[in-house]
Amino acid sequence: xxxxxxxxxxxxxxxxxxxxxxxxxxxxxxxxxxxxxxxxxxxxxxxxxxxxxxxxxxxxxxxxxxxxxxxxxxxxxxxxxxxxxxxxxxxxxxxxxxxxxxxxxxxxxxxxxxxxxxxxxxxxxxxxxxxxxxxxxxxxxxxxxxxxxxxxxxxxxxxxxxxxxxxxxxxxxxxxxxxxxxxxxxxxxxxxxxxxxxxxxxxxxxx
Amino acid sequence: xxxxxxxxxxxxxxxxxxxxxxxxxxxxxxxxxxxxxxxxxxxxxxxxxxxxxxxxxxxxxxxxxxxxxxxxxxxxxxxxxxxxxxxxxxxxxxxxxxxxxxxxxxxxxxxxxxxxxxxxxxxxxxxxxxxxxxxxxxxxxxxxxxxxx
Numbered sequence: 292x293x294x295x296x297x298x299x300x301x302x303x304x305x306x307x308x309x310x311x312x313x314x315x316x317x318x319x320x321x322x323x324x325x326x327x328x329x330x331x332x333x334x335x336x337x338x339x340x341x342x343x344x345x346x347x348x349x350x351x352x353x354x355x356x357x358x359x360x361x362x363x364x365x366x367x368x369x370x371x372x373x374x375x376x377x378x379x380x381x382x383x384x385x386x387x388x389x390x391x392x393x394x395x396x397x398x399x400x401x402x403x404x405x406x407x408x409x410x411x412x413x414x415x416x417x418x419x420x421x422x423x424x425x426x427x428x429x430x431x432x433x434x435x436x437x438x439x440x441x442x443x444x445x446x447x448x449x450x451x452x453x454x455x456x457x458x459x460x461x462x463x464x465x466x467x468x469x470x471x472x473x474x475x476x477x478x479x480x481x482x483x484x485x486x487x488x489x490x491x492x493x494x495x496x497x498x
Numbered sequence: 499x500x501x502x503x504x505x506x507x508x509x510x511x512x513x514x515x516x517x518x519x520x521x522x523x524x525x526x527x528x529x530x531x532x533x534x535x536x537x538x539x540x541x542x543x544x545x546x547x548x549x550x551x552x553x554x555x556x557x558x559x560x561x562x563x564x565x566x567x568x569x570x571x572x573x574x575x576x577x578x579x580x581x582x583x584x585x586x587x588x589x590x591x592x593x594x595x596x597x598x599x600x601x602x603x604x605x606x607x608x609x610x611x612x613x614x615x616x617x618x619x620x621x622x623x624x625x626x627x628x629x630x631x632x633x634x635x636x637x638x639x640x641x642x643x644x645x646x647x
Contacts, residue, residue, distance in 0.1 A: 474526065477524070
C-alpha cells in the first residue's frame with residue numbers, strides 16, 4: 292500500500308474518533324442544561340371561573356357525610372359536589388350516593404342526580420333516584436325523601452320497582468321499619484300494578 | 499254430600515305470570531306477605547279473580563335447604579270474591595289459591611255458574627290444572643233443561 296499517500300480512510304477515522312465523542316458529550320449536556328422551566332403559577336388546573344364560583348358558593352368537591360340513625364343503622368352520603376343552602380341550614384349536592392347499613396346487616400343503597408339536605412333531619416333526593424336493597428328490592432322514582440335519623444323513605448311521586456314480589460308500579464310509596472319489626476314495611480298507594488312471573492312450580496324445577 | 503263438575507277453561511296455564519292490580523299494597527318483609535287492598539284484580543292466563551282484599555304469602559326461604567325457595571305460596575282473597583275462568587264463573591266469601599297445588603278453595607255461600615247451570619254450596623274446591631270443581635256442603639244444583647252441553 293503506498294505509504295507516502297496517506298490513506299484518506301484512516302484520516303477520516305482518526306478525526307471521527309475525536310469529533311464524535313465531543314458531539315456525544317454536547318448532546319448529553321443539553322439534557323441537563325436546557326430543562327423545562329417549572330412555572331409554579333400554572334401548576335393549579337383550576338380555571339378562573341371555577342375559582343370565582345367556588346368562592347361565591349363555598350362549593351365543596353367530593354364531600355362525604357356519615358351519621359348513625361336512631362335504630363342504629365349507619366348512614367353514609369357521598370356526593371360529587373355540595374354547596375350550602377343560602378337561606379337556611381343544610382345543603383344541596385350533585386350525584387349523590389347514599390348507603391344505609393342496618394344493624395341486621397341489610398343495606399339500602401340510594402343514588403340520585405341531585406339532593407338536598409335540610410338540617411340533619413331529611414335528605415331529599417331528586418332526579419332518577421335509584422334504591423337497591425340487599426334483600427332484593429330495586430326501586431326507581433323521580434324523588435325520594437329519606438329521614439336521616441331513622442329508616443323512613445317516602446316517594447311522593449310514581450315509583451317502579453322489582454323485588455321478591457315481582458315487578459311493581461305504584462303512585463306513591465312509604466318505606467319504614469316499624470318498631471316491633473326488624474324487616475322493611477313498604478306501603479304503596481294511588482294504584483298498584485304488580486306482575487309476578489317467577490312462580491316456579493316447587494323447588495325441583497330450580498335444580 | 500259432594501258434587502263433581504268441570505270448571506274453567508281447559509287450557510288454563512297455571513305457570514303463566516300472575517298480574518295483580520289494586521288501589522294499595524303493603525309489603526311486609528318480616529311476615530313475608532304482601533296485602534293488596536281496594537278492588538283487587540288478579541289475572542293469570544284465563545283465570546281472573548276480583549276481591550276487595552287479597553293477601554299474598556311468599557314461600558319462606560328456609561336457610562336449611564340449599565336452593566332458594568322464593569315464589570308465591572298462597573293467595574288469600576277475602577270479603578266477597580268473584581272468579582271467572584273461561585266462560586265459567588264462581589263466587590264465594592273467601593278464596594284461597596294454593597299456587598303449588600293449583601287448587602282454589604272457595605268458601606262461604608259459593609255459587610258456581612257454567613253457561614246456564616248453577617251450583618251452590620258451602621265450599622268449592624277448584625283444581626285449575628285438570629279443570630274440575632268439587633262442591634261440598636248443602637249442594638243445590640239447577641240444571642236448565644235444553645242447555646247445550
